[in-house]
Amino acid sequence: MCREGLPQAGLLKSSTRAVLRALDSVVGSVAEFNKCAALAAEAPRGSKQAPESRPRSRRDSFTLEEVAQHSSEGDAWLVVKNRVYDVTAFWPVHPGGRVILTYAGRDATDVFATFHAAASWALLHEHRIGKLAAEDVAATPALLADFRDLRARLQAEGLFRASKAYYAWKAASTCALAATAVAVLAACGGTWAGVVASAALLALFWQQAGWLAHDFLHHQVFAARRLNNAAGYFLGNVCQGFSTDWWKSKHNTHHAAPNELAPGNGGAVDPDIDTLPLLAWSEGMLDALASARVRRLLRAQHYYFVPILMLARLAWAQQSVEHAWRLGKAGRGWGELGLIGLHYSWTAGVAFACLAPMQAIAYLLLGQVLCGLLLSIVFVQSHNGMEVYSGSKDFVTAQVVSTRDILSTPWTDWFTGGLNYQVEHHLFPTLPRHRLGAVAPRVAALCAQHGLAYEACGMAEGMRRVLACLASVARLA
Numbered sequence: 001m002c003r004e005g006l007p008q009a010g011l012l013k014s015s016t017r018a019v020l021r022a023l024d025s026v027v028g029s030v031a032e033f034n035k036c037a038a039l040a041a042e043a044p045r046g047s048k049q050a051p052e053s054r055p056r057s058r059r060d061s062f063t064l065e066e067v068a069q070h071s072s073e074g075d076a077w078l079v080v081k082n083r084v085y086d087v088t089a090f091w092p093v094h095p096g097g098r099v100i101l102t103y104a105g106r107d108a109t110d111v112f113a114t115f116h117a118a119a120s121w122a123l124l125h126e127h128r129i130g131k132l133a134a135e136d137v138a139a140t141p142a143l144l145a146d147f148r149d150l151r152a153r154l155q156a157e158g159l160f161r162a163s164k165a166y167y168a169w170k171a172a173s174t175c176a177l178a179a180t181a182v183a184v185l186a187a188c189g190g191t192w193a194g195v196v197a198s199a200a201l202l203a204l205f206w207q208q209a210g211w212l213a214h215d216f217l218h219h220q221v222f223a224a225r226r227l228n229n230a231a232g233y234f235l236g237n238v239c240q241g242f243s244t245d246w247w248k249s250k251h252n253t254h255h256a257a258p259n260e261l262a263p264g265n266g267g268a269v270d271p272d273i274d275t276l277p278l279l280a281w282s283e284g285m286l287d288a289l290a291s292a293r294v295r296r297l298l299r300a301q302h303y304y305f306v307p308i309l310m311l312a313r314l315a316w317a318q319q320s321v322e323h324a325w326r327l328g329k330a331g332r333g334w335g336e337l338g339l340i341g342l343h344y345s346w347t348a349g350v351a352f353a354c355l356a357p358m359q360a361i362a363y364l365l366l367g368q369v370l371c372g373l374l375l376s377i378v379f380v381q382s383h384n385g386m387e388v389y390s391g392s393k394d395f396v397t398a399q400v401v402s403t404r405d406i407l408s409t410p411w412t413d414w415f416t417g418g419l420n421y422q423v424e425h426h427l428f429p430t431l432p433r434h435r436l437g438a439v440a441p442r443v444a445a446l447c448a449q450h451g452l453a454y455e456a457c458g459m460a461e462g463m464r465r466v467l468a469c470l471a472s473v474a475r476l477a
């Protein structure tokens with residue numbers, strides 16, 4: 001994890017910087033992201049802050065109960081490593097966005113360690129207002145202490161360093177899928193069998209490119225976060241057609257609060273279960289519903305669930321374009337939209353060059369539908385049907401109770417892009433994909449030691465459990 005700022009060869013460094021500068025000017029949102037990070041980084045140690053951003057309370061120590069009173073946008077405190085921070089003035093310029101508020105009023109030690117580069121730890125002191133009370137420090141749950149110990153051991157063993165050869169192979173084999181899809185289309189002479197085979201290959205390419213973008217955007221691959229982000233923009237926007245900025249804010253919030261509902265019928269904190277009025281994942285979600293018509297609809301949710309998955313990719317594509325458009329309108333640059341435009345240009349270009357217009361449209365739609373299925377079959381098994389909760393749980397418990405592993409085989413490892421090790425991925429999102437299998441027995445042992453149920457099953461069983469959950473909530477509706 002402590003990989004930022006490692007010495008690099010000067011030539012490589014300056015040419016890399018030139019490429020990134022060029023990319024930054026194209027992608028406005030990357031520049032915005034870096035500007036925020038730089039703003040925070042530039043504040044000298046102990047510098048005077050503007051009055052409105054100066055911590056409003058400076059006392060020696062605070063209890064967790066007191067910290068919990070400061071859990072809103074207008075008054076947000078949190079704890080990291082036994083120190084208390086007031087982030088009320090900081091969160092609007094936080095480079096990671098609003099996700100910081102998911103831990104307002106709580107101990108954010110582990111979620112902070114999960115998301116940040118080593119350099120970001122040095123920025124914390126600007127917001128410090130005191131220490132955590134000694135009785136709360138002494139009461140740190142043994143589960144968290146053992147988890148932190150495990151993280152430190154994985155770091156010491158070098159497991160957070162990625163094999164560049166592995167990722168080069170993944171990138172090459174993923175590109176080969178796209179090349180095969182195009183070759184099949186060009187060779188099929190417009191036969192429907194060829195169109196269907198090529199659309200399936202295209203869908204697989206999008207799916208695998210999606211998993212790769214996911215790895216880069218969790219900073220699993222390079223030490224320099226800007227390089228990971230650059231690869232993410234290429235794989236996410238150009239190859240896959242999704243907005244990276246849209247995906248990051250949604251996905252990082254999901255990681256911070258998997259399967260979490262706001263207390264008191266406040267809706268879903270985790271955007272991945274924000275599926276009402278179409279799907280409800282728990283009785284708690286039903287409680288939030290006033291409409292009898294929606295309840296009637298939900299009684300059939302386990303029947304229309306799979307057909308809905310086919311439309312998933314189209315919905316994400318639409319949300320991405322909308323998000324990128326909003327970024328542009330807000331003055332954050334049109335780069336994201338431009339990169340998505342490149343995606344539609346190359347996909348449409350291939351289809352219309354090889355096929356008659358109606359066939360080309362059918363080909364592109366089929367690719368979208370198949371890819372929606374291929375992506376969502378993996379997503380839904382990772383968390384759906386697992387515990388949906390409201391109110392704060394400690395970081396490790398929240399991740400484990402809401403997450404399911406799919407048993408590893410060469411096929412599931414490849415098909416799911418390593419996300420079959422979902423529990424391990426959620427506990428250590430920056431751990432490279434090819435290390436997850438080695439870490440899984442140690443995570444299972446930690447869970448067993450602390451009486452946490454660690455769920456793992458085959459893909460068919462995973463799907464059965466998702467449908468069983470939907471059916472049981474449908475009965476309650």
Ligand code: HEM
Binds near residue numbers: 094097102
């Ligand atoms: C005072 C507390 C905090 C400070 C000073 C801070 C600072 C930063 C900085 C400088 C970055 C950009 C550099 C980097 O990626 O490390 C960042 C990114 C981020 N932060 Fe924070 N942060 C704080 C708290 C939090 C909390 C509590 C969460 C989650 C609940 C969070 C989630 C994130 C995320 C998701 C990113 C984006 C990482 C990415 O691009 O992959 N931060 N933060």
